[in-house]
Amino acid sequence: MKRSTLLLLVYVLIGWNVQAASREERGLESVTDTIINYFDNLGNSVSTKAESRSYQYIVSIGNDSEKLFNIVSYYTDTDSMKSFGYSRDSTASGIGWKYLGEFTTYYPNGQLKSLETFDIHALPVDSSYYYYPTGKLKMLVTQVESGQSPFVGIPMTKPYYLLYLDSIGNYLLKRGNGFLRLDYDDGTYIEGELKDNEREGKWNGWNMGSQYEELYLGGTLQSGKRFRATGEVISYDADTKELAPMPPLKMDQYMKAIYKNIKIPNDLVNQLKSEATLVKFVVNKDGHLSKFTYDKDVPMKIRSEITTAIQRIGSWKPGRLQGEPVAVSYTIPIRL
Incomplete structure (x- = not known):
């Protein structure tokens, strides 16, 4: 089942793009048209099958106009199947x-x-x-x-x-009435009572390395508390449970600052197939930006220029989920 996570919308619905700068960083091997991913017991990428708990094959199927990707995962110890499905994309989101x-x-x-x-x-x-x-x-x-x-x-x-x-x-x-517990592969969970299919009363859970509890009325969050291992208690409510990362300037000023820093020759701009270049990047827990990704048809020089222009402006205020800072993927359109 899909877990409810921090969903942030900027220009389009954004998800976490797991594609890193190199195959080595993702622990990937390429066998003809097949990509192999290796993961530890928490789902983090590792480099080899020997250090993995599971592995995944991604195989493209069909022609370019109707391409699908068959995604099959296996348990490393037994090589038995862990999951099987199809996707229109070869990379996972948040x-x-x-x-x-x-x-x-x-x-x-x-x-x-x-x-x-x-x-x-x-x-x-x-x-x-x-x-x-x-x-x-x-x-x-x-x-x-x-x-x-x-x-x-x-x-x-x-x-x-x-x-x-x-x-x-x-x-x-x-x-829709009674006790429910939702468990996830990474060991996190949430449990509590449903009334007419809505959360009611106290719900307890574990994620991001600590315990939390939330109080609901008719499916609406009234209050929440996270209990850190240090003894610190973080309180939140429906308005502060999920907070988007914030740029160092107001968004209109931020975009103007980006354009001011971009200097790209017209002959390169003319190579773009679309009026808008979508730039995806990650706002990390400490606010610094990383993992910039672009459509594959965007020339490398344009990618480099845009990335440098954005990074020059500085770090962001990180996003938060249930009181904890979290890494969030963000997308902005650049019109050249």
């Missing part, structure tokens, strides 16, 4: 892969872990099934429409929790 059609995951013992279905916009649709390692049903979720995205005009959905059972088959939740 909310995960943009899967299309059926996506399945498996436990190390070979038992089916989940079965989900995604539409052409990578949104979950229909019913999703989740299982315990014994093969018993854990959760049944269906998707219901929750409106339209104001940015791209596509229908948005939200999960409706039909059933949640414990490992021996006792019902803990039926038709």
Whole structure:
């Protein structure tokens, strides 16, 4: 299942672009048209299969106009399948892969872990099934429409929790009412009561290395607290739970400062296929910018000039999630 994360919209919906400056930094090997990724037990990239806990094959399928990528993951210890799905993109975002059609995951013992279905916009649709390692049903979720995205005009959905059972088959939740716990592969979780499919009362969870608790009323966050290992307690509410990173200047002034620093010959500008060049970069936890990425048809000299112009202006105020600074991907359009 997809976890709710900090989603920030600048010009388009932005996700984390995992493509680094070199294949070595990502722990990639290239075998003809196949990309192989290696990961540790937390999902971080590592360089070799020997130091990995899982690995992933990405294979392009179809022609350029209708290309798909088959993404298959395996457990390193047993070489048994961990997940199987298709994507229109060969890189993951901050909310995960943009899967299309059926996506399945498996436990190390070979038992089916989940079965989900995604539409052409990578949104979950229909019913999703989740299982315990014994093969018993854990959760049944269906998707219901929750409106339209104001940015791209596509229908948005939200999960409706039909059933949640414990490992021996006792019902803990039926038709959106009862106890629910959501566990994720990296060891994080959140749990609490649902009433009419909305969070109600106190919810507890663990992520980013510390415990937190949140109080809900009718699905709306009233207050939250994060308990750091140092003993510090960070409080937040619905308005401060997710804060976007902020540039050192107001955005209109920031863009003017970028354009003032860019000096690119017309003959290079004429090589661009689009009026706007989308620049993706990461605002890190300390506010410094890194991992600049561009469309592959943008000449290297233009990339370098834009990157230098942006970095000259300085660091940003980092984004925050539940009181903690987080790295966030950001995209801005540059019109040359």
